[in-house]
Amino acid sequence: MYRRVNSGRFIGLTTFLIVVVMAIFTWVMYGMAKQVFVLSDVMLEMNQSIKSMNGAVVGMSESVTAMNETITEMAADIHSMSGNVASMDVSVAGMSGDITVMAEAMPEMNATMLNMSQSVGKMAYDLGTAAYAFRQPMSYMWGNVMPF
Numbered sequence: 001m002y003r004r005v006n007s008g009r010f011i012g013l014t015t016f017l018i019v020v021v022m023a024i025f026t027w028v029m030y031g032m033a034k035q036v037f038v039l040s041d042v043m044l045e046m047n048q049s050i051k052s053m054n055g056a057v058v059g060m061s062e063s064v065t066a067m068n069e070t071i072t073e074m075a076a077d078i079h080s081m082s083g084n085v086a087s088m089d090v091s092v093a094g095m096s097g098d099i100t101v102m103a104e105a106m107p108e109m110n111a112t113m114l115n116m117s118q119s120v121g122k123m124a125y126d127l128g129t130a131a132y133a134f135r136q137p138m139s140y141m142w143g144n145v146m147p148f
């Protein structure tokens with residue numbers, strides 16, 4: 001028994017199997033590290049999407065503030081119009097200016113809503129990718145024919 005365990009063939013085979021197991025372990029660890037790197041890229045992209053969405057919300061807030069001011073001015077014009085029929089011509093002119101301001105604010109608000117919609121779509125895609133990676137990390141890593 002002692003001779004067989006210490007024979008050159010047994011030691012060589014054992015060393016070869018240890019090298020094979022360590023190579024497989026190293027390859028698996030490399031694959032996992034690469035997937036963590038991809039996941040960190042997804043998280044950074046999601047951060048950019050959230051920043052973009054924040055900018056869209058700020059732009060929309062400014063548009064809503066401008067619209068609120070316009071509505072307030074319009075309400076004052078309507079009040080003065082109901083109080084004095086003789087000054088109706090002046091009130092209509094003021095209301096026309098307010099409607100012009102409101103009409104100018106609408107395209108900007110539409111563009112802001114479009115940007116926000118795009119950001120939400122991008123964020124939903126990024127969240128789906130991140131959730132899939134967290135939910136099934138082995139399937140995410142081994143799902144492609146050439147994952148690395």
